[in-house]
Amino acid sequence: MIPDLQGYGWLLVDGLKMTLFVAIASMLGTLVLGLIAALGKIFASKWVRYLIEAYTTVVRGVPELVLLLLIYYGIPTLLQDSIGAMGYDVTIPINPFVAGIGTLTLIYAAFACEVYRAAYLAVPLGQHDAAQSLGLPPKIAFRKVILPQMMRYALPGIGNIWMVLIKATALISIIQLPELMRNADIAARSTRQPFTFFFMACLLYLVITLVSMFLQARAERWAKRGIFEGAS
Amino acid sequence: MISFIIDNMPRFLDGLFLTIQLALFSCVLGFMIALPVALARLSKNTVLFSLATGYVFFFRGTPLLAQIFLIYYGSGQFRGFLSDIGLWSFFREPWFCAVLSLALNTGAYTSEILRGGIAAIPKGEIEAGKALGLSWLLRLRLIVLPRAIRIAWPAYSNEVVYQIQATSLVSIITIMDVTGVARAIGSRDFTFYQAFGVAAVLYLVLVYGFLLLSRRIERRLSRHLNRDTSEAPELPDVAAGLIR
Numbered sequence: 283m284i285p286d287l288q289g290y291g292w293l294l295v296d297g298l299k300m301t302l303f304v305a306i307a308s309m310l311g312t313l314v315l316g317l318i319a320a321l322g323k324i325f326a327s328k329w330v331r332y333l334i335e336a337y338t339t340v341v342r343g344v345p346e347l348v349l350l351l352l353i354y355y356g357i358p359t360l361l362q363d364s365i366g367a368m369g370y371d372v373t374i375p376i377n378p379f380v381a382g383i384g385t386l387t388l389i390y391a392a393f394a395c396e397v398y399r400a401a402y403l404a405v406p407l408g409q410h411d412a413a414q415s416l417g418l419p420p421k422i423a424f425r426k427v428i429l430p431q432m433m434r435y436a437l438p439g440i441g442n443i444w445m446v447l448i449k450a451t452a453l454i455s456i457i458q459l460p461e462l463m464r465n466a467d468i469a470a471r472s473t474r475q476p477f478t479f480f481f482m483a484c485l486l487y488l489v490i491t492l493v494s495m496f497l498q499a500r501a502e503r504w505a506k507r508g509i510f511e512g513a514s
Numbered sequence: 515m516i517s518f519i520i521d522n523m524p525r526f527l528d529g530l531f532l533t534i535q536l537a538l539f540s541c542v543l544g545f546m547i548a549l550p551v552a553l554a555r556l557s558k559n560t561v562l563f564s565l566a567t568g569y570v571f572f573f574r575g576t577p578l579l580a581q582i583f584l585i586y587y588g589s590g591q592f593r594g595f596l597s598d599i600g601l602w603s604f605f606r607e608p609w610f611c612a613v614l615s616l617a618l619n620t621g622a623y624t625s626e627i628l629r630g631g632i633a634a635i636p637k638g639e640i641e642a643g644k645a646l647g648l649s650w651l652l653r654l655r656l657i658v659l660p661r662a663i664r665i666a667w668p669a670y671s672n673e674v675v676y677q678i679q680a681t682s683l684v685s686i687i688t689i690m691d692v693t694g695v696a697r698a699i700g701s702r703d704f705t706f707y708q709a710f711g712v713a714a715v716l717y718l719v720l721v722y723g724f725l726l727l728s729r730r731i732e733r734r735l736s737r738h739l740n741r742d743t744s745e746a747p748e749l750p751d752v753a754a755g756l757i758r
Contacts, residue, residue: 340714340718343675343679343717343718343721343722344679344714344717344718345679345680345681345682345683345693345717346679346682347682347683347685347693348682348693348696348710348713348714348717349714351693351696351697351700351706351710352706352707352710352711352714355700355706355707355710356706356707356710356711357707359704359705359706359707360706360707363707449576449577449578450577451577452577452578452579452580453577453579453683455579456686463577463579463580463583466580466583467583470583470587474591475591476583476584476587476588476590476591477584477587477588477589477590477591477592478591480580480583480584480587480588481584481588483580484572484576484580484581484584487575487576487577487580488571488572488575488576491574491575491576492575
């Protein structure tokens with residue numbers, strides 16, 4: 283049943299590597315930027331909160347593809363036009379790799395921000411009181427008491443973001459980054475067997491999804507160790 | 515910028531119409547797929563259960579872009595067969611392939627939402643229906659579906675929001691929806707940030723407009739519960755870790 287890939291199998295494997303690399307890099311960015319945004323939403327002053335609120339509202343209401351194209355094509359032309367207006371003639375190249383990771387990070391950090399915020403609110407108030415009564419300064423209390431518990435509540439949401447993000451990397455093929463979809467497209471065009479290659483690409487995405495589901499279940503079990511279920 | 519908007523507004527409005535049409539068609543079709551799939555996923559029949567589970571797993575586990583390519587470009591590989599059974603004239607059309615792939619995609623997600631809604635109905639209500647002697651179909655129509663839809667509505671409206679955004683992908687197979695129009699205008703006049711900026715605003719209006727409407731529907735669905743759901747529109751359930 284294994285179809286003849288006519289020597290294009292390695293192209294798919296290279297694409298898979300690129301997909302995983304872009305996804306992991308964007309996920310790391312998402313985790314960091316999302317946490318910063320969430321902390322801003324919880325602790326910062328009113329104006330910063332409004333700013334973050336505007337960011338998450340806009341990003342969650344605009345399709346990923348439009349944001350990607352806006353960043354990849356729009357930002358360089360905007361900068362060129364603005365600098366051109368000042369009398370300089372420049373061309374600003376933007377690399378699909380940077381634009382892709384940047385866009386995915388920007389989008390999914392908005393979702394991660396909400397996940398973290400909900401996780402922060404899910405930590406029982408007694409934990410804050412307990413940390414205070416131990417005499418821990420607020421910053422240390424947050425880092426040593428609240429943050430680790432927050433992460434446990436955030437884990438299912440983070441896993442969900444990863445699942446969506448890995449599929450969203452397919453969009454970067456539109457700006458010619460040689461990831462899985464793009465390479466499948468190249469192979470499909472040169473062999474004139476589009477179904478075979480897009481189906482192979484789908485199977486590879488399914489493998490990533492299956493492995494991720496398995497790892498997520500393990501991670502959630504690990505995070506719950508020592509927690510007695512039912513005694514909330 | 516203002517003259518850009520005035521000059522290109524008619525084209526953007528055409529695109530907006532197509533985007534709304536695609537979202538509407540695919541959501542309605544997707545719902546029609548989702549209902550039997552959700553019931554099959556809850557049934558004890560192993561064959562039905564496996565088929566439905568396989569469908570849901572495939573369409574939720576692969577990117578929508580791959581599904582669109584699989585249907586639009588992939589169907590070309592079976593051109594002879596599809597012409598023989600008279601379906602090639604459909605698969606040749608980007609619009610048909612777009613609606614089909616969007617519907618199959620949202621159908622998989624919607625079936626999971628519906629399944630959750632059906633599973634959350636208190637057992638007693640279904641037993642009450644059985645005690646009244648209602649047939650399976652009548653129970654489905656009078657008890658299970660109205661209850662499941664009410665329970666699942668917030669999650670479903672979230673899915674519709676994703677669906678509105680997902681329609682932007684079909685611009686890649688030459689469809690002139692909002693994104694398609696923006697790409698065409700942007701690359702013709704080299705006005706990328708204006709074109710994609712206008713597109714982004716149109717999607718924002720569409721998404722938050724829908725959410726406002728969805729709040730009204732939600733209020734109507736639960737009007738007998740006398741709950742206050744008149745807060746500002748907000749993307750629901752993201753916080754619960756359910757972004758899709």
